[in-house]
Amino acid sequence: MSKTFRPYEPDQLLLLPPALSDWVPEKHLARFVGELVDGLDLSAIEETYDEERGYPPYHPRMMVKVLLYAYATGTYSSRRIETKLQDSVAFRFLAAGNQPDFRTISDFRKKHGEALSELFCQVLRLCRKAGLVKLGRVAVDGTKIKANASKHKAMSYGRMKSTEAALQREADNLLRRAEQSDDDGDRHYGKDKRGDELPEELAHRESRLRKIREAMAELQAEAKDQARAEGKDPRRAEPEDKAQRNFTDPESSIQKQGRSYIQGYNAQVAVDEQAQVIVSQHVTAVAPDVNELMPVVKRISKLLRAKPKQVLADAGYWSEANVDALEKMGVDAFIATQRRKHSDPLPPAPRGRPPQDLSPKQRMARKLLTLRGRATYAWRQILPEPVFGQIKQARGFRQFLRRGLQRVGQEWSLICTVHNLLKLYGATA
Numbered sequence: 001m002s003k004t005f006r007p008y009e010p011d012q013l014l015l016l017p018p019a020l021s022d023w024v025p026e027k028h029l030a031r032f033v034g035e036l037v038d039g040l041d042l043s044a045i046e047e048t049y050d051e052e053r054g055y056p057p058y059h060p061r062m063m064v065k066v067l068l069y070a071y072a073t074g075t076y077s078s079r080r081i082e083t084k085l086q087d088s089v090a091f092r093f094l095a096a097g098n099q100p101d102f103r104t105i106s107d108f109r110k111k112h113g114e115a116l117s118e119l120f121c122q123v124l125r126l127c128r129k130a131g132l133v134k135l136g137r138v139a140v141d142g143t144k145i146k147a148n149a150s151k152h153k154a155m156s157y158g159r160m161k162s163t164e165a166a167l168q169r170e171a172d173n174l175l176r177r178a179e180q181s182d183d184d185g186d187r188h189y190g191k192d193k194r195g196d197e198l199p200e201e202l203a204h205r206e207s208r209l210r211k212i213r214e215a216m217a218e219l220q221a222e223a224k225d226q227a228r229a230e231g232k233d234p235r236r237a238e239p240e241d242k243a244q245r246n247f248t249d250p251e252s253s254i255q256k257q258g259r260s261y262i263q264g265y266n267a268q269v270a271v272d273e274q275a276q277v278i279v280s281q282h283v284t285a286v287a288p289d290v291n292e293l294m295p296v297v298k299r300i301s302k303l304l305r306a307k308p309k310q311v312l313a314d315a316g317y318w319s320e321a322n323v324d325a326l327e328k329m330g331v332d333a334f335i336a337t338q339r340r341k342h343s344d345p346l347p348p349a350p351r352g353r354p355p356q357d358l359s360p361k362q363r364m365a366r367k368l369l370t371l372r373g374r375a376t377y378a379w380r381q382i383l384p385e386p387v388f389g390q391i392k393q394a395r396g397f398r399q400f401l402r403r404g405l406q407r408v409g410q411e412w413s414l415i416c417t418v419h420n421l422l423k424l425y426g427a428t429a
Helices: 029-038 060-072 078-087 089-095 102-111 113-117 119-129 157-178 185-189 200-229 290-304 320-329 360-369 371-380 384-394 405-428
Strands: 137-146 154-156 244-246 253-257 260-272 278-284 310-313 332-335
Touching: 029 060, 029 089, 029 405, 060 078, 060 089, 060 102, 060 405, 078 089, 078 102, 102 113, 113 119, 113 405, 119 278, 119 290, 119 405, 137 253, 137 290, 137 371, 137 384, 260 290, 260 384, 260 405, 278 290, 278 405, 290 310, 290 320, 310 371, 320 332, 320 360, 332 360, 332 371, 360 371, 384 405
Parallel strands: 137 310, 310 332
Antiparallel strands: 137 260, 154 244, 253 260, 260 278
16 A cells, blocks of 8 residues: 655745745745845935936845844855855845845955944844843953964064074075076076066065065054053063964964964853843953953943943952942952852851951952852853854854954954844844
């Protein structure tokens, strides 16, 4: 007896053409992204388009929908987005059948990078309006993300000096050899050359020499700026031999990630306790976190016109200046004063009034050991860490696509915008 199956006829024609919206469920993420973008102010993007001759450009609102949905589903490459626009129902639904190629997508993202990064503010305010942001307890943390550059393309200032001298000697030697005699021009330049072109070997060395000198000049300028900031004579400032510059992305730097090192950036976030919404974010090339705390907190006040009641941060953010600044703002600070292993037992909780002769660091350490301090600081691990896990693991964002601090900052802002968008989707779905 043969088994009966449901009808399956791949070549069957449909009586009426289907609508793409019929194939997307009512509560699908693509529908949510489309409706949300329809309510956003995109004037900063739309106003850049002038009436021009030629074929009309793709609608910017459609492009924003496609980009946000792509990032929300872990699709960051413009080539992969182009493929999705061809074979994904959700992408085709958002694009209404339009199929911009990868170059158009990439150019749109580059051209409107600043305007796209400003969408973070609009989505954050929507999260607050939906009750997902309370600013009662906020945790600040950073994560190291790889740059679009290899650490093997970096060179220290000390090595630059020795390499510059060696390359200059080689270039001078090649020039002397090239000028020895016109009679051996064919041997040096080739029979079909005029004889005034640079030999390939010399051109390669001069190109490397130019790049090294540019990098040295940038490091020297940074050393002078640092000297001025410290009240020293900038004319005597010299970079340390270990100071490095990357030739692919000069604005990135070596960052420690676990037990290894990467060429990358330090991405900062402040996460609200209510629903793990990111309430502030920025990117820096500086590896230490200590100077990043106050910019994060001040940006919260700027974006939401309110300040958090409590700010939590690990030992990398500890400084008396940070605590003083938070106290002046009326913010209750919980900042670890030293790194502690999870296996280390905690000392007993202190009792009674704190002694009057304690230093600011001792007072903070005592505060964190109290029962209230322990309970409050425990939230630091369960606020930013899941956010970084969702961004890096769930959505697979582990390396910046763009180069340069400003462009990387725009990219990180878009990543954080999508994180908050998904929190809003989860609360309303």
